[in-house]
Amino acid sequence: xxxxxxxxxxxxxxxxxxxxxxxxxxxxxxxxxxxxxxxxxxxxxxxxxxxxxxxxxxxxxxxxxxxxxxxxxxxxxxxxxxxxxxxxxxxxxxxxxxxxxxxxxxxxxxxxxxxxxxxxxxxxxxxxxxxxxxxxxxxxxxxxxxxxxxxxxxxxxxxxxxxxxxxxxxxxxxxxxxxxxxxxxxxxxxxxxxxxxxxxxxxxxxxxxxxxxxxxxxxxxxxxxxxxxxxxxxxxxxxxxxxxxxxxxxxxxxxxxxxxxxxxxxxxxxxxxxxxxxxxxxxxxxxxxxxxxxxxxxxxxxxxxxxxxxxxxxxxxxxxxxxxxxxxxxx
Amino acid sequence: xxxxxxxxxxxxxxxxxxxxxxxxxxxxxxxxxxxxxxxxxxxxxxxxxxxxxxxxxxxxxxxxxxxxxxxxxxxxxxxxxxxxxxxxxxxxxxxxxxxxxxxxxxxxxxxxxxxxxxxxxxxxxxxxxxxxxxxxxxxxxxxxxxxxxxxxxxxxxxxxxxxxxxxxxxxxxxxxxxxxxxxxxxxxxxxxxxxxxxxxxxxxxxxxxxxxxxxxxxxxxxxxxxxxxxxxxxxxxxxxxxxxxxxxxxxxxxxxxxxxxxxxxxxxxxxxxxxxxxxxxxxxxxxxxxxxxxxxxxxxxxxxxxxxxxxxx
Amino acid sequence: xxxxxxxxxxxxxxxxxxxxxxxxxxxxxxxxxxxxxxxxxxxxxxxxxxxxxxxxxxxxxxxxxxxxxxxxxxxxxxxxxxxxxxxxxxxxxxxxxxxxxxxxxxxxxxxxxxxxxxxxxxxxxxxxxxxxxxxxxxxxxxxxxxxxxxxxxxxxxxxxxxxxxxxxxxxxxxxxxxxxxxxxxxxxxxxxxxxxxxxxxxxxxxxxxxxxxxxxxxxxxxxxxxxxxxxxxxxxxxxxxxxxxxxxxxxxxxxxxx
Numbered sequence: 006x007x008x009x010x011x012x013x014x015x016x017x018x019x020x021x022x023x024x025x026x027x028x029x030x031x032x033x034x035x036x037x038x039x040x041x042x043x044x045x046x047x048x049x050x051x052x053x054x055x056x057x058x059x060x061x062x063x064x065x066x067x068x069x070x071x072x073x074x075x076x077x078x079x080x081x082x083x084x085x086x087x088x089x090x091x092x093x094x095x096x097x098x099x100x101x102x103x104x105x106x107x108x109x110x111x112x113x114x115x116x117x118x119x120x121x122x123x124x125x126x127x128x129x130x131x132x133x134x135x136x137x138x139x140x141x142x143x144x145x146x147x148x149x150x151x152x153x154x155x156x157x158x159x160x161x162x163x164x165x166x167x168x169x170x171x172x173x174x175x176x177x178x179x180x181x182x183x184x185x186x187x188x189x190x191x192x193x194x195x196x197x198x199x200x201x202x203x204x205x206x207x208x209x210x211x212x213x214x215x216x217x218x219x220x221x222x223x224x225x226x227x228x229x230x231x232x233x234x235x236x237x238x239x240x241x242x243x244x245x246x247x248x249x250x251x252x253x254x255x256x257x258x259x260x261x262x263x264x265x266x267x268x269x270x271x272x273x274x275x276x277x278x279x280x281x282x283x284x285x286x287x288x289x290x291x292x293x294x295x296x297x298x299x300x301x302x303x304x305x306x307x308x309x310x311x312x313x314x315x316x317x318x319x320x321x322x323x324x325x326x327x328x329x330x331x332x333x334x335x336x
Numbered sequence: 337x338x339x340x341x342x343x344x345x346x347x348x349x350x351x352x353x354x355x356x357x358x359x360x361x362x363x364x365x366x367x368x369x370x371x372x373x374x375x376x377x378x379x380x381x382x383x384x385x386x387x388x389x390x391x392x393x394x395x396x397x398x399x400x401x402x403x404x405x406x407x408x409x410x411x412x413x414x415x416x417x418x419x420x421x422x423x424x425x426x427x428x429x430x431x432x433x434x435x436x437x438x439x440x441x442x443x444x445x446x447x448x449x450x451x452x453x454x455x456x457x458x459x460x461x462x463x464x465x466x467x468x469x470x471x472x473x474x475x476x477x478x479x480x481x482x483x484x485x486x487x488x489x490x491x492x493x494x495x496x497x498x499x500x501x502x503x504x505x506x507x508x509x510x511x512x513x514x515x516x517x518x519x520x521x522x523x524x525x526x527x528x529x530x531x532x533x534x535x536x537x538x539x540x541x542x543x544x545x546x547x548x549x550x551x552x553x554x555x556x557x558x559x560x561x562x563x564x565x566x567x568x569x570x571x572x573x574x575x576x577x578x579x580x581x582x583x584x585x586x587x588x589x590x591x592x593x594x595x596x597x598x599x600x601x602x603x604x605x606x607x608x609x610x611x612x613x614x615x616x617x618x619x620x621x622x623x624x625x626x627x628x629x630x631x632x633x634x635x636x637x638x639x640x641x642x643x644x645x646x647x648x649x
Numbered sequence: 650x651x652x653x654x655x656x657x658x659x660x661x662x663x664x665x666x667x668x669x670x671x672x673x674x675x676x677x678x679x680x681x682x683x684x685x686x687x688x689x690x691x692x693x694x695x696x697x698x699x700x701x702x703x704x705x706x707x708x709x710x711x712x713x714x715x716x717x718x719x720x721x722x723x724x725x726x727x728x729x730x731x732x733x734x735x736x737x738x739x740x741x742x743x744x745x746x747x748x749x750x751x752x753x754x755x756x757x758x759x760x761x762x763x764x765x766x767x768x769x770x771x772x773x774x775x776x777x778x779x780x781x782x783x784x785x786x787x788x789x790x791x792x793x794x795x796x797x798x799x800x801x802x803x804x805x806x807x808x809x810x811x812x813x814x815x816x817x818x819x820x821x822x823x824x825x826x827x828x829x830x831x832x833x834x835x836x837x838x839x840x841x842x843x844x845x846x847x848x849x850x851x852x853x854x855x856x857x858x859x860x861x862x863x864x865x866x867x868x869x870x871x872x873x874x875x876x877x878x879x880x881x882x883x884x885x886x887x888x889x890x891x892x893x894x895x896x897x898x899x900x901x902x903x904x905x906x907x
Binding site: 028029031032033035036037038039040041042043044046047049050053054057107108111112114115116119126128130131132133134135137138139140141142143144145146148149150197200201204228229230231234251254257258259260261265285288289292293304305308311312315316318319320323 | 354355357358361362364365366367368369371372373375376378379382383430431432434435437438439441442447448450451453454455456457458460461462463464465466467468469471472473492495499523524525526528549550552553554555556559560563600603604607608615618619622625626629630633634637641
Binding site for chain 3: 341342344345346347350351354355
């Protein structure tokens with residue numbers, strides 16, 4: 006039977022067909038390889054950093070990141086302890102977050118619920134643009150415009166008032182440097198930089214809430230604000246929380262603008278009015294000129310800490326946004 | 337049902353209070369938006385005024401003069417940025433598109449989930465950490481800083497941006513289009529490249545534009561990969577190569593192998609120098625960078641919303 | 650019991666931008682009676698209903714002419730507080746839309762808006778409202794559970810309880826049973842029968858049997874040539890379904906179109 010099959014197509018067409026189908030296998034292989042390489046890349050980053058920080062990890066152990074270990078960052082003696090820069094990252098990011106969240110949520114509400122249709126598109130553009138301005142440009146503007154005009158007077162005022170308080174006083178202890186280079190400057194620049202990120206994600210969360218929720222509330226006689234505050238915000242809360250955590254991740258990882266305005270010193274005590282370091286800025290500032298293998302390794306270990314923190318924050322944020330999406334689809 | 341329960345409340349007073357709260361809070365959200373937009377306008381206007389003042393033709397066609405003297409330009413940074421963004425695009429775009437194709441053709445496999453998660457993580461890793469990583473795998477191996485290392489670092493930044501946008505755009509391609517092609521007996525790869533890619537091309541291109549805008553503005557990953565180089569000039573390298581009868585490949589190798597400068601890198605270095613000429617040039621660089629990045633962003637978003645509207649109707 | 654007009658529309662027209670959705674509808678809604686609004690889909694039943702508590706205000710570009718008289722006052726009068734209107738005229742929607750909060754908080758949401766804060770009063774009101782919506786016995790032991798966890802029919806009754814908790818005088822229902830199964834639908838219909846002793850009820854339905862079963866008065870709406878909804882006939886339900894005066898009503902209720 007087999008030998009009697011008549012081939013209807015010319016031989017070259019059969020060959021082409023075979024080759025094309027063969028091509029499909031190659032295609033699938035390529036897709037698979039590309040996808041696997043993305044996953045591998047992330048693992049590779051983690052492993053490489055971990056591996057390169059071995060020297061520092063073995064030398065300093067957990068004391069490296071401990072708030073209670075005696076702080077020292079001394080390339081001459083090869084003694085490193087990262088807490089001051091971790092503290093710098095935390096304090097600047099937390100202040101930025103506290104300031105940015107009310108702003109961002111307000112902006113998200115305005116964009117999602119209130120903006121007249123004519124204004125909506127241009128306003129959305131502006132918020133997106135704010136997120137697109139390169140970090141170094143923020144830094145340049147920060148050094149020459151924002152620090153002298155805003156941060157220095159504000160810092161002086163804080164030192165004069167809050168610095169005298171018994172409890173908060175330590176955080177607001179002057180004197181404010183005349184240049185304005187300080188943790189406060191970094192925190193305020195970060196506020197400006199993360200506000201559009203949080204606002205844009207929160208806006209999308211609000212827009213995804215079904216109309217029936219708004220109607221239910223308004224039909225009960227709620228005002229627009231009551232509807233927003235008592236129905237929409239609770240409904241989208243986990244999504245907005247996700248947006249906030251995303252913003253926190255961005256603040257902690259932000260490098261250039263912070264490096265340019267924070268003053269870059271491992272001293273500075275706890276006061277936000279003093280210069281300091283963040284994890285990202287100490288790497289940016291010192292790595293290219295690392296004086297020893299131990300110095301480089303310690304900086305890479307700071308990178309590991311940064312990696313782990315942002316990884317956790319991102320995973321948490323994704324999970325929150327994902328859970329709110331699921332809820333929205335379910336109803 | 338008795339109807340007097342609200343008699344216990346002074347309703348008109350409650351109404352007045354609620355309306356007041358309503359107006360105040362709604363007004364506040366608008367005020368917040370205005371306050372947030374002020375920095376954008378402030379930065380843009382300031383950079384345009386300051387930078388516009390110092391920008392001239394020399395700025396685009398000359399290399400930097402020695403410190404402390406005026407004049408000169410940032411040609412090396414423009415060329416370096418250009419070269420590294422090209423390297424990054426060449427490295428990042430093909431695998432990113434392939435991964436995006438994988439995500440739309442096999443959306444629910446464990447690998448797809450892993451790819452999405454990795455993409456999100458990659459986008460969330462601070463760019464300075466990416467810089468450390470590329471230093472460790474490229475610079476340490478090569479034993480010197482190079483445009484290639486900078487380009488690879490930027491490609492790592494671009495990769496997740498492209499994967500995400502390409503996946504989103506490919507998902508918008510009607511299912512029937514792909515299935516139609518497959519039903520006609522065309523192989524999978526042909527359906528993908530000849531049918532899906534053209535259908536989603538505009539959207540994918542805008543995604544690539546956005547990723548290029550992002551990469552062009554990045555400084556942190558270049559700090560210890562490209563390092564910076566005041567004398568990075570492609571024209572010179574080509575002339576030198578031709579004079580010494582080098583092959584095209586060797587010249588190209590030179591271009592990739594040298595430490596390179598980039599616009600944001602130059603801005604960063606100049607901004608912190610005590611020479612006023614350098615600071616002025618930093619403003620000019622900021623202007624070029626800002627205009628480039630914002631223009632790409634506006635174009636991409638405008639194109640995208642236009643395209644979305646077309647698809648929506 | 651004498652018949653009083655609780656609510657009344659006079660030449661009510663609704664526009665969306667240049668499109669007219671409702672054309673000059675005048676009809677009464679009697680106190681403690683159920684008035685049903687029927688008509689083919691797209692004839693503007695829901696739009697008409699939403700004009701009765703100014704929910705159309707939310708749609709950009711919407712405009713209303715004519716009057717909606719509630720106890721002698723036009724709800725569209727200048728200076729009339731829309732919040733006050735919506736307290737007096739409650740609404741239940743097509744799909745159950747409880748808030749993602751506890752059953753108790755769902756019901757207490759409205760009263761709290763109006764300044765009722767005392768725990769004892771709220772407790773009493775929540776119980777009374779849930780009883781009024783025939784839901785109390787099913788949920789009295791799980792008041793702190795999420796309202797979203799209830800079945801569809803229970804959710805809709807929760808929404809009814811939420812609406813009556815602010816003690817409105819009129820309740821508007823927009824096809825309240827269309828998303829429910831037959832058993833749940835029956836319960837809602839029974840509930841409407843008991844609720845009318847306390848409230849004036851206006852219900853939109855595309856189900857003529859339902860209108861015939863539960864309403865005292867029926868209005869039939871139909872699109873005119875410009876696709877705007879017009880009132881074709883209004884009369885007692887029994888009269889409308891047995892002796893329609895208009896040919897088009899007869900065609901509709903005998904199933905010849907729509």
